[in-house]
C-alpha cells in the first residue's frame with residue numbers, strides 16, 4: 001500500500017499553552033483510505049488535520065505528504081502540495097455575497113497564476129470542471145445564486161465542489177457536518193464517499209457523530225489529549241474503545 005501521509009514523532013504546542021495539542025505522533029495513512037477521526041472537543045482533531053496542509057505547522061517531528069516534507073509557509077513547495085489537497089470546513093468558509101459558481105471557481109486559484117486569479121480569468125478547463133462538480137453535488141440549478149441564500153447543506157455542497165475542482169488527491173474535512181442536521185449530514189457523507197470512490201481519493205474527516213464514522217470510514221483514528229488512543233477498523237470500535245476515546 002502506498003503511504004500518502006507520514007507523521008514521525010509529530011508534536012504541536014501552541015504558544016502560551018502548557019500542554020501539547022499533538023503529542024509525539026507517529027502514524028501513516030495510505031492511498032485510498034477513508035479515515036474518520038474521533039475524539040472529544042479539544043482532543044486535537046483540528047490541529048491534526050491542519051498539519052496535513054500546513055495550516056498548522058509542527059513544533060517538533062515531521063509530516064510528509066506524498067513524500068514531501070511540510071515545512072514553513074515560505075516554502076515554495078507548499079503551494080504545490082496544497083494544490084493537491086482539498087479541504088472542507090464546519091463553517092464552510094465561502095464568500096457569502098458571491099454566487100455558487102464564483103465560489104466554486106475559487107477552488108482553481110491554487111492551480112493558476114496569481115494575475116489570472118486577480119483578473120478572474122479562467123480557462124475552458126476550469127469552467128468545465130466547475131460545471132461538472134456543481135452538477136455532481138446537485139447544484140446545477142443554483143449556479144447563479146448567491147451563497148448567502150443557500151441552506152447549510154447546500155453551502156457544504158458548494159464547499160465540496162470547490163474542493164473537488166482542485167482535482168485533489170487528498171480530501172480533508174474539519175467537522176464538515178457539525179452544523180448540519182442528521183439527514184443532511186448523512187447526505188453530505190454520501191457525496192463525500194462517492195467522490196472518494198470515483199476519484200480514488202485519500203480522505204480524512206473529523207467527525208463528532210460516531211454512527212457516521214462507522215457507516216462510512218474504512219479506518220477510524222481516536223484521539224485523546226493529543227495522542228492516538230485507537231487506530232483500527234469499524235468492527236474493532238467497541239463500546240469499551242469508545243469509552244476510552246471519550247473518557
Ligand SMILES: Nc1ncnc2c1ncn2[C@@H]1O[C@H](COP(=O)(O)OP(=O)(O)OP(=O)(O)O)[C@@H](O)[C@H]1O
Pocket residue numbers: 014015017020021039040041042043044045046047048
Ligand atoms: N490557536 C490556538 N492557540 C492555543 N491553543 C489552541 C489553539 N487551537 C487549539 N488549541 C488548543 O489545542 C487543543 C486541541 O485543539 P483542537 O482544536 O485541535 O481540538 P479538536 O479535537 O479539534 O476540538 P473541537 O472538536 O472542539 O474542534 C485544545 O486544548 C485547544 O484548546
